[in-house]
Amino acid sequence: MSLKHILKLILKQKSISILIIFQVAITLMIVSNSAYISYATLQNWLIPSKLEEKQILNVVTNVYDEQVDKGQLIERDLTAIRALPEVISATYSGEENVIDTRRSSNAVYTDNLDEHAKDHATGLFGVDQQGVSSLMLNISSGRDFYANEFVTGDAATTPASVALISDDLAKALFEDASPLGQTVFLNTAKTPYQIIGTFEDKMLGEVATYEQVWYHSMVIPEAIYGRNNEINYIIRVEPNTSEKILETLETQLYQEPGRIVSRVEFSARAKKRLWDGRSSFAFVMFAISALALLITSLGIIALVTFSVKMRHKNFGILRALGASKHMVLKSLIIENSLLALVGLVIGFFLSLWLNIALLRTLAVQGTPDIIVGLLVTLFVWLLTCFAAYLPARKATLIAPAQVTKAS
Structure with missing residues (x-):
């Protein structure tokens, strides 16, 4: 099946195509920023403090x-x-x-x-x-x-x-x-x-x-x-020095009236607290990303399954005209790959917008990293192809006899 014919089929099913593109774009936007934040957090943890944190x-x-x-x-x-x-x-x-x-x-x-x-x-x-x-x-x-x-x-x-x-x-x-x-x-x-x-x-x-x-x-x-x-x-x-010193100091300071002792701690604890908030945010983003990937996968499976069902007769005719199972599968994978590609392009710009918004409003760390961005994009694209493969494979099982029986 030619690329021109595949594009015509995409335009014929505008609603389904737009939904797939939208799902892929939103997923890339969320997952890429989660990856940026997680990667930055990991890098921060690995930077040596050069401090005597326990002294x-x-x-x-x-x-x-x-x-x-x-x-x-x-x-x-x-x-x-x-x-x-x-x-x-x-x-x-x-x-x-x-x-x-x-x-x-x-x-x-x-x-x-x-x-x-x-x-x-x-x-x-x-x-x-x-x-x-x-x-x-x-x-x-x-x-x-x-x-x-x-x-x-x-x-x-x-x-x-x-x-x-x-x-x-x-x-x-x-x-x-x-x-x-x-x-x-x-x-x-x-x-x-x-x-x-x-x-x-x-x-x-x-x-x-x-x-x-x-x-x-x-x-x-x-x-x-x-x-x-x-x-x-x-x-x-x-x-x-044992951590008992913390209690000793706090007791000593409390002997003076008129004040509150808010915190007595080693700088190691302060450093841990410094990154706790960033790590928590990264884990939240990671959880949202996992949910987004799951929803996208299920959504694409459902949409492609629906698309296959709507074109049940068309696939039967293709099989009757001599199209092999491999050709039918290939055309559907290419079709969904093109939709995913458009979604990824849109998602790229959306991810930059979200990144700027997060940096400005929440002051999080996680500026875009080219290698991380490419890996996330590749992963999302492969995921969408795999999600489309499952229902597409069912389309290859449609026999020409089924078309004749339906007509």
């Missing part, structure tokens, strides 16, 4: 009593925490905690005059004199903070003037030029900081990680409180 703890608290002197509270907390035998160092966390899902985004610029200057997402850490030790940073160039460069106080305090940045952020900001002595500008206020050193890459900031700039981070010598009611700490403990 760095996050402590998140919230002061609800406005009468509490936050500055004195921080001093008492740090004195008590640092006195614990398992604790090596502890710092007040003026900005983010280690890969903790709480903060809004922070950005640095290399130009404070250009309104359109590129911003670089970063994990921002305001710390006291034990901050570098608590984050377990290794200085790779330049120097550490001097004692007189640390700033302590409330929200009205003048910010510090120097900063350390990660090697990866330094490369993004200055490419091959030395970052030492350069000035960067923080957030929309364009607060200036001079870079005095860089440190080896670690996955520190939650927002930076979410933005897929895994090792962008900046440390400033600022222990400034009062910007909100949170008073948080980053603690470094001895290797192989």
Whole structure:
């Protein structure tokens, strides 16, 4: 049977053809985006944090009593925490905690005059004199903070003037030029900081990680409180410290009235929580994809079966005119392959639209990957061909005698 004749048959059955095309397009749209999200999630899980995840703890608290002197509270907390035998160092966390899902985004610029200057997402850490030790940073160039460069106080305090940045952020900001002595500008206020050193890459900031700039981070010598009611700490403990330390710390912090202890955890737990939401979304998309594939398969089987039933007499005539079973089967497979091809083309554009919508509205990770997209497209196409094969094979069993009997 010629391709021209097959196209005529497709046009003759417009309703069935449109339904098959629609099912294939919707299936590709859903399955491809599920694959993109799942693939991105897997890639994220495999990226090394380069963190000592079982030695760095996050402590998140919230002061609800406005009468509490936050500055004195921080001093008492740090004195008590640092006195614990398992604790090596502890710092007040003026900005983010280690890969903790709480903060809004922070950005640095290399130009404070250009309104359109590129911003670089970063994990921002305001710390006291034990901050570098608590984050377990290794200085790779330049120097550490001097004692007189640390700033302590409330929200009205003048910010510090120097900063350390990660090697990866330094490369993004200055490419091959030395970052030492350069000035960067923080957030929309364009607060200036001079870079005095860089440190080896670690996955520190939650927002930076979410933005897929895994090792962008900046440390400033600022222990400034009062910007909100949170008073948080980053603690470094001895290797192989038992999780009993979490209960010890929580009990210690609860001795101070007027506040809630929201979370005490190893950064390993924070990292797991960071990806839990993304993984859950990927599993939901996977379940929807499996359902879409099942519905598409059953739908195509039903539609092709109905089409075969409607053309029962035509197939009998073809057999009477000498068409072999193989020719009848081949014509039906080609017919449905062409419909699937049209559906796949439409589904390609729909999948791009859905991907953009997901990235913008839900901020999921999962940009299109060419190889993944081709594999999904091939899989959907093979599935539609297999679904069409089952009822098409029944059409080959129609004997010429059946046509004569029906007439």
